[in-house]
Amino acid sequence: MAGKFFSMRNLKFLLYEVFDCPALAGYDYYSQHNRKAVDMVLAAAAKMAGDLLWPILKEMDEHPPRLENGRVKVHADVKKILKEAGAGGWIGAHFPAELDGEQMPLMVGSAARFIFAAANYSGAVYADLCAGAAHLIAAFGSPRLIATYVPRMLSGSWQGTMALTEPQAGSSLSDIVTSAAPMGEGVYRIKGQKIFISAGDHDGAENVVHLMLAKIEGAPPGARGISLFVVPKKRPDASGYLADNDVTVTAVYHKLGYRGAPITELSMGEKNDCIGYLVGEPHQGLKYMFQMMNEARLGVGLGATAIASAAYYAALEYAKARTQGRKIHEKDPNLPQIPIIEHADVKRMLLFQRAVVEGSLALLLQCSLYADLEKITQGEEKERNHLLLELLTPVAKTYPSEMGILSVSAGLQCFGGYGYCDDFPLEQYYRDARIHPIHEGTTAIQGMDLLGRKVVMKDGQAFLLFAGEVDRVIQAAQDEPMLAPLSEKLREAMTRLQNVTLHLGRKARTEGVEPFLADAVLYLELFGIIVIAWQWLLQAQTARLALAKNCSQGEMNFYQGKLFACRYFFGYELPKTLGLAERLTAADNLTVEMPVNCFGD
């Protein structure tokens, strides 16, 4: 199995050269995280990924979780992973010092999360869920809930989950029916069923803490009646004794991939003895949960990028080593065969992968930076960072998820028939990657979120801010002879996006919301390509500046590689916006009009 699953050089390029992450240490909150500290964090993450996660990538896939006597058994190392994630401060990385957190910038934490997921996505997801769930309690829970749960979750002793989906309520969360009957003092009796709960139970943790959506009896119908509860598997009493809380695992799913993590079906209150603790105010649960969902959406984007990264480095290694054929103009069969990386089409497939991986990672770090700045700025600046993060979250979730699949598929293709066999990890990556457009809001949900909410919110202010961000990069690049044509292309593409957006705005007013949103997924695709082009131009600019200085041959290759990848993106990916814009400005509302009975037969 290939030994490289991510590029430390590239991470440092992004963190230090493109985004100036160490500048965050200038703010009080992040003051511990200067460059040296970040270097150490990255090295520690790489070590843990290489020592703990990577070696069991295949084992976890081959021995998926199983339900035995009501308990989910997972790989024996999961316990160790959680403990190390706790002891190493990874779970509490973004928590404040008062809660024993590291006050680490999200940028740095995202980089670490990326490293872990690139080594072993399933293995990395346990700790991520602990962090997200604990953050939700810390943000909205009572001091008592915080004291009881957060430390044990940050230490990796107790697993956290997000428990939203029900059999009749997947994408349509407002239709949940899990009920909560008040018993006084924020304590409720919970009854219901949840499905597709990641890490919903396993023997690698002492307890499992579900951050669960339910409806308090008599609550308003729909999304406005949803409340958030802490529902532990075992409930601790004052003395710390853990009593069974009547949460039953009824099934563990058999999945295409992502097999190292148990996805479970849960039943609460079969013995009428399941207790939940209200988080925050009644009926505000969906609003609270969006904090975790938004974090999880960036997490999915990171996971998707990470799997694509591991696939890319495996394919790159193979393409350098595997010989097959000769240069196309070379007719002499007596000459030795050449490494397949010499073939233009293999280079194209590798460039595609690199463009997706490094473009997506740049976007995710960019979003992390907005989150970091939102946290420590005030007033207009805070709002600015907030709006940019809100707007870009569906893109940062979806572009890596959708394109990650194609990227992994291109990696698999580089291996020919071997890519289809389990001698190499590509077939596993191909299976693992397919989850991402589904969980934490499908691509359709993200499309509607982007076009139906984020683009139109506050009179399009977020969109305008984004256009400003892109323009800043265009302006900076247009004076560079090599980058000027690319910057012009990005300007044209932005105009295209603006025209499409205006067209759809008119459609919303004249034809209503259904035609407006019918192709929201394509709008998201168009938006995503332009966002990644922006991130590539930014990287290319940084590389140009670096090349203008003295640098070693190795460094020159790295920066030149960046320029080639940027040219690839503008030459091969950005033109896709032409067809998308054509479709999105078409007059017919085909998918709205077509009657269902014209499918059949």
Place this chain on the structure above:
Amino acid sequence: MAGKFFSMRNLKFLLYEVFDCPALAGYDYYSQHNRKAVDMVLAAAAKMAGDLLWPILKEMDEHPPRLENGRVKVHADVKKILKEAGAGGWIGAHFPAELDGEQMPLMVGSAARFIFAAANYSGAVYADLCAGAAHLIAAFGSPRLIATYVPRMLSGSWQGTMALTEPQAGSSLSDIVTSAAPMGEGVYRIKGQKIFISAGDHDGAENVVHLMLAKIEGAPPGARGISLFVVPKKRPDASGYLADNDVTVTAVYHKLGYRGAPITELSMGEKNDCIGYLVGEPHQGLKYMFQMMNEARLGVGLGATAIASAAYYAALEYAKARTQGRKIHEKDPNLPQIPIIEHADVKRMLLFQRAVVEGSLALLLQCSLYADLEKITQGEEKERNHLLLELLTPVAKTYPSEMGILSVSAGLQCFGGYGYCDDFPLEQYYRDARIHPIHEGTTAIQGMDLLGRKVVMKDGQAFLLFAGEVDRVIQAAQDEPMLAPLSEKLREAMTRLQNVTLHLGRKARTEGVEPFLADAVLYLELFGIIVIAWQWLLQAQTARLALAKNCSQGEMNFYQGKLFACRYFFGYELPKTLGLAERLTAADNLTVEMPVNCFGD
């Protein structure tokens, strides 16, 4: 598990209404195959598919072939499938009556093959390989070889294979080293290794007959020194006794999907006792093998379309039954949820699938028709059909293979989280479908075949014939008010394709073959979209004609559905040619220029 995996109505629409298959019965060779006979063939195929193949789809996946004591064990029903395929005349369908064949038009046989593969691709592949291998012996083998092997292969007693690939020679076939030492009278001693041999050994057949490429000692280097041999697993003596022929199975691959069929690694001559029988003339092997490869390429296209068909009908059934959410303008959460097929984005995903499945199937039947006509026409007409088939074969292999994956993926997405779990067959289809861009010549090989050989052969005569075929449909459609705008769009797209082709021709002359072919895969993609648009306009025209007559509500829905699917293709897929053409006419040769050391890190 869903019960429907293909549409008989659609098959008959294509065979009878679009392509007038029964007209072939006007030719002597096909005279037995009038409409009534074809109806019976289709019914028989559907019955065999439903009774034998479909019920074991999942079983074959869950219990893949295993190597035990040198023998490959497969599902117990494989033997029955092969016997029925023999007894039912399916393997010999296209053979002449002299060889006990059915003289069936390939169009009809392709329809049957599609039905079988839609039920269970792995299960269907055994008989297909018998037919292709037997056809190769029948076409180029000596009367003795024919008499010894063909009847047993057509009866399904002996498995046929194509044995090309070697560890060092996958896409680069000219590099094979399996050797053949002459022993006189067309008998050779074979020594070497083959990998990725489908159905290369199994206990469902009494014998396995490899159609194997090898090099006779002293042969010219490269492709010009390749000969074709019959290398049986057991060699029959004059009395019919089957002696071991020193062909060892050294491994069976563990694959992502397509698990019902054993893909094997073979070693010949470990005991220096492997005999091969030369087929035809020495050093002509590659030319002969192209007959089987071209048939197999259409077979791959059919298989890919078939899997996408099964996925489409599963998704359609689910989308009609599964309720989730409400109309987007509907805010009342007390209203019942609606079937997800009512959502525009789900309709879009279903239309995409339908457009891929029915567009691909139309193309494959169109190609089959060219093959049928080539067989029984003479002179210029024969040449015309031959050239069209040659040109379209890489497209008919690749478009369904590449787009079939995306189509199945869209089907999986319709199921949400359930699509990722093995409660439904989508996750299997997703795995099964991934083989197609790899086997029988990767997509890169097909791209070079199309652009580097087929488009340029005979001064572009095949391309001109193709343009004429498309123009005929454009002409016929442009007088129909509803189809006129679509016909105009297809005309524009053809102009785009012609301009790209001319541009690339100039590039070949001025910059050489490597820049010319660097983006051959994108050229194939562009070509493929236009080819499928042509097939959709043809179908839409047929549907319009049918709607002009009186027809029942059910029939009206079917034809209206065709028109919607055609509009979908022109509205959503055809615009992709804009971006592809932009890339293909770009000046830079990025993938040729980029030095390999700019990857790394």
